[in-house]
Amino acid sequence: MMTVIARGTRLRNSFNKETFVFSGPLDDPHIARFGVILEKGGSGGGNALVHVHPGADEHFAVKSGRIQFVVDGREQVVDAGGTAIVPRGRPHYFANVGDGNAELEVSFVPAQQHLRFFANFATLTVRQPTWFSSAGDPNFLLIALVLHAYRDHLYLAGVPVWLQKLMFAALAPVARLVGYRLAIPPLPGSLARAGTGHAARVGSSE
Numbered sequence: 001m002m003t004v005i006a007r008g009t010r011l012r013n014s015f016n017k018e019t020f021v022f023s024g025p026l027d028d029p030h031i032a033r034f035g036v037i038l039e040k041g042g043s044g045g046g047n048a049l050v051h052v053h054p055g056a057d058e059h060f061a062v063k064s065g066r067i068q069f070v071v072d073g074r075e076q077v078v079d080a081g082g083t084a085i086v087p088r089g090r091p092h093y094f095a096n097v098g099d100g101n102a103e104l105e106v107s108f109v110p111a112q113q114h115l116r117f118f119a120n121f122a123t124l125t126v127r128q129p130t131w132f133s134s135a136g137d138p139n140f141l142l143i144a145l146v147l148h149a150y151r152d153h154l155y156l157a158g159v160p161v162w163l164q165k166l167m168f169a170a171l172a173p174v175a176r177l178v179g180y181r182l183a184i185p186p187l188p189g190s191l192a193r194a195g196t197g198h199a200a201r202v203g204s205s206e
Helices: 114-127 140-149 161-177 189-194
Strands: 009-013 018-022 032-038 057-064 066-071 074-079 083-086 092-096 102-109
Touching: 009 114, 018 114, 032 114, 057 066, 057 074, 066 083, 066 102, 074 083, 114 140, 140 161
Parallel strands: none
Antiparallel strands: 009 018, 018 032, 032 102, 057 083, 057 102, 066 074, 066 092
16 A cells, blocks of 8 residues: 655755655655745755766756756756756756745656655654754764665765765664664665555654
8 A cells, every 4th residue: 555645745944945845655666756845045955965866867847936957067047837857867956046935846757765765854854953964964874874774866976876885884873873763764675666565654744
């Protein structure tokens, strides 16, 4: 049975000025889709950290406002009604460059577990703000724990992925030892591939 996030659930990352709006299946194996609202000056991609998604293409549909996408160091501004695609493995980030809020629809194909991944991080910013710096950067041990748990979903650009995998695998047990935990765990392998699994639920949060 698919796990479903309550329609309209919102999780706001106050550090990034970014709100995630979840409204569909949590574990659809084909596509992960959710809304993002960026306030003025807000950024997506972890405080505009350049990153890659090695296993999925990321699709953006800009519903309102103006979004600047930086892919492979090249800038592109997309206005309301426009779209952008970041192919898997390409370093990128995006930011609101308009005068007000901007709204996007973000999709990952294939889904992997990107919806759980982003719901996990957004939930942690609400429940455990002390695990993040004043600028919104997660503690490095927390990064190691999350990126090791959600392997092949997101990595930092500029550092070989194989090296990050080794480093995160080594540091994840240390992170757990000092008290870091996931808010929303990934599905185990076979269940993740089937798109079915646990009855974990993300409730509404403002």
